[in-house]
Amino acid sequence: MRFCSCDTISAYMKIDMDFQHMQSIEDVRSLIKGSHRVVLKAVTIEDKYEVISEMVQRFNYLSLDRKEKRIVLTALKLFTGYKRSQLYHLIESALLGHLSQKPYHRKNAYHKYSTFDISLLEKTDELHYRMSGAVL
Numbered sequence: 001m002r003f004c005s006c007d008t009i010s011a012y013m014k015i016d017m018d019f020q021h022m023q024s025i026e027d028v029r030s031l032i033k034g035s036h037r038v039v040l041k042a043v044t045i046e047d048k049y050e051v052i053s054e055m056v057q058r059f060n061y062l063s064l065d066r067k068e069k070r071i072v073l074t075a076l077k078l079f080t081g082y083k084r085s086q087l088y089h090l091i092e093s094a095l096l097g098h099l100s101q102k103p104y105h106r107k108n109a110y111h112k113y114s115t116f117d118i119s120l121l122e123k124t125d126e127l128h129y130r131m132s133g134a135v136l
Contacts, residue, residue: 019054025068028059028075041081045101048080052087053094061091 022028042048055061059072076087093099113121 019051019058022058025059025064025071029071032071032074032078040079042079048082049090049094049099049101051079052076052090053099056091056094062095 022031042051055072055076059068061069061072064072073084073087073091076082076091077084080087082090090099
């Protein structure tokens with residue numbers, strides 16, 4: 001996973017982070033407490049989704065009690081930059097096994113006006129005394 005680290009000097013560096021050392025909730029809690037001076041954010045959406053799914057799987061999110069879920073949620077907010085409500089939705093998707101980025105589809109395809117359409121627009125413009133044109 002790629003992370004971008006930003007401090008008060010605005011220096012950016014890319015970090016590869018491995019979550020293998022975090023075996024318990026206490027490890028996550030100590031990471032959160034020690035990261036107040038440095039902001040760690042995953043760079044791409046794929047990296048963010050990988051962090052979410054890995055932490056949900058590693059700590060068996062459904063079996064955690066409320067306080068432990070809160071710690072995992074705080075860590076995910078720290079790593080991804082997402083808000084709490086969005087994280088709840090993404091965690092639910094990760095638990096179901098379909099956490100992936102949806103491809104972007106443009107809703108309004110580029111429409112090219114035909115010559116007939118342009119002539120109709122010109123007639124409408126003439127009838128309205130060129131209201132959309134430059135004001136004299």
